[in-house]
Amino acid sequence: MKQTISVLVENRAGVLNRITGLFSRRAFNIESLAVGPTDDPTISRITIIVDNGNNMVEQVEKQLNKLIEVIKVRTLEEHHHISRELMILKVTANAKTRQDIVTICSIYGAKIADISPTSMTVEVSDTPDRLDTFQEMMRPFSILEVVRTGVIALQKGSGKI
Amino acid sequence: MELTGAHILMESLRQAGVTHMFGYAGATICPVMDVLREMPDIGYTLVRTEQNAGHMASGYARVTGKAGVCMVTSGPGATNLITGIATAYMDSIPLVAITGQVPSHLLGRDIFQEVDITGAVAPFSKHSYLIKDANDIPRVVKEAFHIATTGRPGPVLIDIPIDIQTQSVKAFHYPEQVNIRGYKPSVKGNELQIKRVVEALGKAKQPLICAGGGVWLAHAREELLELAERYSIPVVKTMMGISVIPTAHPLNLGMIGAHGNHCANQALAKADLLIMVGTRAADRAMVHPEDIERRMATIHIDVDPAEIGKNMTAAIPVVGDVKVILRQILERELTPPDSAAWLEKLRSYRKAELDRVFPQREGYVFPGTFLRKLGEKLADDATVCVDVGQNQLFACKYLPQKHGRLLTSGGLGTMGYALPAAIGTKTAQREKQTVVICGDGSFQMAMNELAAVKCENLDIKIVLFRNNVLGLVHQIQRSAPYHGPIGVALDGSPDFAAIAAAYGIPSTVVEDETQIDNAIDAMLTRKGSSLTIVNVHPDVTTND
Numbered sequence: 108m109k110q111t112i113s114v115l116v117e118n119r120a121g122v123l124n125r126i127t128g129l130f131s132r133r134a135f136n137i138e139s140l141a142v143g144p145t146d147d148p149t150i151s152r153i154t155i156i157v158d159n160g161n162n163m164v165e166q167v168e169k170q171l172n173k174l175i176e177v178i179k180v181r182t183l184e185e186h187h188h189i190s191r192e193l194m195i196l197k198v199t200a201n202a203k204t205r206q207d208i209v210t211i212c213s214i215y216g217a218k219i220a221d222i223s224p225t226s227m228t229v230e231v232s233d234t235p236d237r238l239d240t241f242q243e244m245m246r247p248f249s250i251l252e253v254v255r256t257g258v259i260a261l262q263k264g265s266g267k268i
Numbered sequence: 269m270e271l272t273g274a275h276i277l278m279e280s281l282r283q284a285g286v287t288h289m290f291g292y293a294g295a296t297i298c299p300v301m302d303v304l305r306e307m308p309d310i311g312y313t314l315v316r317t318e319q320n321a322g323h324m325a326s327g328y329a330r331v332t333g334k335a336g337v338c339m340v341t342s343g344p345g346a347t348n349l350i351t352g353i354a355t356a357y358m359d360s361i362p363l364v365a366i367t368g369q370v371p372s373h374l375l376g377r378d379i380f381q382e383v384d385i386t387g388a389v390a391p392f393s394k395h396s397y398l399i400k401d402a403n404d405i406p407r408v409v410k411e412a413f414h415i416a417t418t419g420r421p422g423p424v425l426i427d428i429p430i431d432i433q434t435q436s437v438k439a440f441h442y443p444e445q446v447n448i449r450g451y452k453p454s455v456k457g458n459e460l461q462i463k464r465v466v467e468a469l470g471k472a473k474q475p476l477i478c479a480g481g482g483v484w485l486a487h488a489r490e491e492l493l494e495l496a497e498r499y500s501i502p503v504v505k506t507m508m509g510i511s512v513i514p515t516a517h518p519l520n521l522g523m524i525g526a527h528g529n530h531c532a533n534q535a536l537a538k539a540d541l542l543i544m545v546g547t548r549a550a551d552r553a554m555v556h557p558e559d560i561e562r563r564m565a566t567i568h569i570d571v572d573p574a575e576i577g578k579n580m581t582a583a584i585p586v587v588g589d590v591k592v593i594l595r596q597i598l599e600r601e602l603t604p605p606d607s608a609a610w611l612e613k614l615r616s617y618r619k620a621e622l623d624r625v626f627p628q629r630e631g632y633v634f635p636g637t638f639l640r641k642l643g644e645k646l647a648d649d650a651t652v653c654v655d656v657g658q659n660q661l662f663a664c665k666y667l668p669q670k671h672g673r674l675l676t677s678g679g680l681g682t683m684g685y686a687l688p689a690a691i692g693t694k695t696a697q698r699e700k701q702t703v704v705i706c707g708d709g710s711f712q713m714a715m716n717e718l719a720a721v722k723c724e725n726l727d728i729k730i731v732l733f734r735n736n737v738l739g740l741v742h743q744i745q746r747s748a749p750y751h752g753p754i755g756v757a758l759d760g761s762p763d764f765a766a767i768a769a770a771y772g773i774p775s776t777v778v779e780d781e782t783q784i785d786n787a788i789d790a791m792l793t794r795k796g797s798s799l800t801i802v803n804v805h806p807d808v809t810t811n812d
Contacts, residue, residue: 117450121398125390132391162577169574175395175415178450 109138110164111183111190111260113268114153117176118144125174126153135159135167139192139235141257150178154190154259181268183260190260193232195220196242199249200227208248215241226251273402274299274433276440277366278307280409283442284364286337288695290315290324294341296368296381299433313695313724316716318345320688322352322423324720326361327692330675331651331700333487335362335416335424336692342368343381346427350388351682353423357392358679359508360485362421364412365393372400372429386427394422402435406442414446419453420572421485453571457586457593462600464584465543465567470603472541472565474610475501478524480553481508481678482546482570482590491594492545493517499604501543502614504532506553507664507678509546515643515668521618525553527661527810531617536560538613541605543567546590549579550679569593627812632805633781634812635662635733638788642703642731643668645788650701651675651693655686655710658739661810663705672700684713687730691717694726701792704730708758709738718771721797728797732764735804743809768799775799 116122123142130137139156157167164182171180200208200222208227212219217231231241235258242253262268277300281289288311293301304312315321318340325336336356340349346367356363369375370382386396395415397408405428412424469475483492489512496503496519503513504524513520522529524536536542542564549557549568557580560566568575568582569590576585586593626636639662646652647670654663654676667674675693677685686704694702706714711732721728733739738756745753765775775798778787791800 121386124387128390162581166574166578169577173572173574175448175451 109156109158110185111188111258112155112157112164112167112171113181113183113260113262114155114171114177115145115179115268116151116153117178118149118151119176122151122176123153125176126171129170129174130167133166133170135163139257141259143259154257156258179268181262183262187264188260188262190234190258191232192235192238192258193230193256194238194242194253195228195230196245196253197226197228197251198245199225199251201225204248208245211241211244215244217241271437271440272299272433273399273405273428273435273437274303276402276405276437277409277428277433278303278310279440280406280442281337282307282310284409284413285334286310288313288328289337289339290321290328290692291339292318292321292341292345294345294368294381296342296370296430297339297345297366297433298368299430300339300366300368300428311695313691313720315688316719318348319351319684320714320717322349322356322363322365323682323685323688324692324695325363325365326352326356326359327653327675327689328696329356329362329692330484330689331673331693332696335364335413337364337366339366340368341381342370342385343383345381346383346385347388353389353425354392355677355680355682355685356423357394359481359677360421361423362416363423364416365423365425367425367427368433369398369427369429371431373431375429386425389423389425393425396425396427398427399429399432402432402437405432406440410443411446411448415448415451419451454573454588455592457569457588457596459596461584461586462593462596465586465597466600466602468541468565468567468584469499469543469605472605473607474538474540475499475543475605475607476535476539476541477501477503477543477545478506478536478547478553479503479509479512479545480506480547483509483512486546486571486590488546488591488594491591491598494598495594498598499602500607500611501605502535502611504535506547506550507660507676510664511669511672511674514670516670521614522621523664526555527552527665529621529665531614531621534617535614539564541565541567543569544582545569545594546571548575551579554580628781629805631780631803632808633778633784633802634808635659635802635804636666637781638731638778638784638802639663639667639705641784642788643670645792646670646672646703647701648672650703651690651697652703652705653686653690653693655704655706656681656683657707657710658743658808658810659705659707659710659733661740662733665810667705683710686710687714687717687728688720690728691720691724691726694728695724702726702728704728706730706732707739708732708734708736708761708764711764712758712761715767718768718773722771722773726797727795729791730797730799732799732801733804734764734801735806735808736761737806739804739806739808740810742806764799764801773797773799775801778802
């Protein structure tokens with residue numbers, strides 16, 4: 108089962124290295140990892156998606172907690188958090204296909220970020236599943252390049268970790 | 269006088285209570301070494317290879333309860349120290365390792381003797397620092413000692429580029445307090461869990477305590493014995509907890525595990541409540557943790573929450589300082605478990621183990637026979653440092669424990685640990701009888717440290733079981749699925765007596781079992797270090 112772990116860490120050089128090192132050493136699989144500063148510039152938030160057994164997630168949490176620079180760890184409850192991912196996708200486009208691409212983009216709320224005589228680059232932010240289906244819809248137009256940020260998430264309501 | 273990073277580093281170490289360091293100098297640590305010259309109150313032992321600085325600091329830490337300190341240069345000095353750090357990490361020994369580093373503006377250019385040591389030790393150190401500003405030194409030192417010695421202890425590394433050592437600083441202020449927001453180890457056990465522990469104890473008919481190295485680390489030996497004695501609970505031990513309870517104690521059942529005492533394993537197989545204290549249920553001690561989980565109720569007391577549920581799921585987990593938790597349990601009113609029948613049964617197992625007759629072979633000595641006699645004759649509070657291999661398993665199984673310590677590399681199983689560890693313990697406790705037990709394989713990994721024994725004028729009795737083979741691997745290779753010994757014959761080994769003599773250390777050879785008594789008596793009464801070489805047949809196995 109996929110689970111989302113939110114980790115607050117000291118915003119310092121080498122911290123990400125310790126976290127990814129821990130995952131590889133303990134044979135935990137990372138499906139996605141995204142990191143960025145929080146409202147407090149000394150703290151970064153890392154969102155990690157793992158796909159392991161339940162017992163494993165508990166070990167991941169405990170081992171993360173042992174790292175001195177990890178301040179807080181919380182596994183976010185399913186359906187009780189907002190998660191989003193940003194994708195930028197470059198697709199082949201010409202006068203004939205351009206309108207079809209724009210139609211699909213509007214269904215997914217994707218924005219046209221760049222355009223050239225032979226291509227279009229679009230950006231879309233959504234849940235990972237919706238991004239997957241958007242990518243499928245773009246495939247027939249011949250995808251040139253794709254980049255995704257990895258998932259970021261916050262729990263719903265006024266609570267914070 | 270101009271104050272530099274090197275000055276405030278050494279002054280911080282002094283403030284942290286450091287009185288001795290083990291190390292190996294090199295170019296990038298020279299500014300600090302230069303300050304050490306002015307500090308006669310801080311002793312220094314020069315090792316012969318950096319790995320042993322880690323082991324010496326480990327031995328020192330284990331008998332003093334303080335963090336051991338080792339200091340080496342950058343590059344190969346730092347990488348050689350890695351095994352020492354990993355050994356300490358696996359056994360949760362508090363170390364502060366200081367490494368010199370190339371100038372900070374040249375970091376990452378692969379210059380002479382540069383290595384990313386903080387990156388290298390990340391998987392097996394509790395924490396590490398790369399100092400980028402000399403003004404951070406006092407805080408970093410304070411934090412490093414705090415992290416190394418509190419919670420679950422472990423090694424912390426401080427890497428200091430040489431330009432930071434020479435950087436001038438305006439003032440020195442050693443912080444009184446530590447505040448690390450991501451590091452707040454639990455001390456007290458949850459009262460609700462303590463209540464559950466007490467209830468489970470009251471219900472048990474066949475309770476058993478399993479004591480690990482955490483009992484030593486928490487200085488909780490007294491509390492453990494009090495719990496065992498008050499409620500008549502027998503005690504088994506892991507290798508790291510081996511000397512927690514004397515062999516002659518009626519509740520002692522010895523060491524559990526694949527290489528443990530039969531009576532300890534029988535008790536573990538039949539208990540209805542297992543109380544694990546400061547042990548991580550690792551594979552060597554608990555071969556099939558899932559069986560234990562299924563067959564009996566379990567209480568797991570440990571300072572590290574990650575150890576609970578890692579190898580075994582405990583019915584009642586209690587996280588916190590082992591000493592504090594045992595006190596909390598002892599303070600509660602408790603119906604003593606009705607364990608008379610259980611104790612009676614165990615008594616017969618125990619007697620069979622203690623009365624075991626060892627095999628004899630003409631012209632050789634069986635290690636168990638030698639160790640039994642050695643244990644009888646050792647001082648009550650002797651420190652015995654044991655290496656890795658057959659010698660370790662024999663010593664843990666058969667060396668009678670009194671009120672001293674048995675120190676060995678239990679987690680990482682690092683050959684060559686015993687001699688440097690003994691140098692560390694002896695440095696801290698000059699008055700304690702100190703014995704090394706090793707094999708001819710492990711001795712050859714550390715015998716260069718005889719120089720430190722000689723130079724520091726230490727009195728260490730070295731017992732060397734000589735079978736001219738890497739005994740434990742030889743034993744493994746001679747059983748299925750392997751087809752026979754390869755690469756384990758120690759041909760080409762030197763005349764060990766001549767090696768010792770070259771360092772001015774006398775030696776004797778014990779050729780058969782009739783010579784054991786005299787050899788041990790002579791070794792223990794003679795003042796000064798000595799080497800006792802014991803001839804062991806290469807086919808002897810730890811199952812004999």
